[in-house]
Amino acid sequence: xxxxxxxxxxxxxxxxxxxxxLDAAFPAEARGALGTVVEIAPGRLRMRLEPTAAMxxxxxxxxxxxxxxxxxxxxxxxxxxHHGPEAMALTNTLSITFLRPCGFRPITAEAELLKLGRxxxxxxxxxxxxGESRPVAQATVGYVLPxxxx
Numbered sequence: 372x373x374x375x376x377x378x379x380x381x382x383x384x385x386x387x388x389x390x391x392x393l394d395a396a397f398p399a400e401a402r403g404a405l406g407t408v409v410e411i412a413p414g415r416l417r418m419r420l421e422p423t424a425a426m427x428x429x430x431x432x433x434x435x436x437x438x439x440x441x442x443x444x445x446x447x448x449x450x451x452x453h454h455g456p457e458a459m460a461l462t463n464t465l466s467i468t469f470l471r472p473c474g475f476r477p478i479t480a481e482a483e484l485l486k487l488g489r490x491x492x493x494x495x496x497x498x499x500x501x502g503e504s505r506p507v508a509q510a511t512v513g514y515v516l517p518x519x520x521x
Contacts, residue, residue: 380414380484382452389416389448392456404437405444406480416449418480419501433473438498438508442467445480446494446512453487457517463491464513470506477501490516 384392389408397405406420420441428434443462450460479499486493491513498508 380453380487382411382413383455384411384452386411388456389452392451392458393444393448396458404440406441406478408448409479411449411452414449414453414484416445416452416482418445418448418482420478420480422475422478427475430472431475433475433478435467435469438469438473438478439465439467439510441478441480441498442482442496442508442510442512445482445496446492446510446514449482449484449494450487450492450514450516453484454492454516459517460492460514462512463515465510466512467508467510469508473498473507474500478507485511488516490518492516 386408389411394402406418408416409419410417422433422437426433426437443465447460479501480496482494482496485495494512496510496512497506499506
């Protein structure tokens with residue numbers, strides 16, 4: 372499952388530093404709905420989200436906007452972990468495919484850097500219910516990175 376380009380990337384931030392960056396970048400009242408970073412590895416990052424009743428849609432499944440938000444934040448976090456803590460990275464594209472309903476259980480998002488250039492980053496995000504191997508959704512997220520002095 373690991374791709375060669377990702378395995379050669381070394382994180383610049385620790386798990387604690389990425390968590391502190393996200394806590395500073397997003398309003399405190401929103402952080403609980405955005406997930407928690409639980410693992411960082413070369414070219415990868417994993418987040419966990421404990422869904423709340425407010426995240427459900429009819430039928431008792433986690434709503435699509437919740438999954439899209441988790442995919443976006445996971446992509447943002449993996450970029451920050453490897454590019455550095457710059458709050459001005461902006462989502463450029465987000466394409467998501469919902470593969471099956473997501474039950475009301477803890478959810479994980481596994482973000483993998485496909486490309487980390489000087490101006491653009493592309494991330495693959497797989498979202499799964501805890502304990503499941505099959506994803507409930509897959510997203511490709513593109514970010515525009517801020518210009519750095521150099």
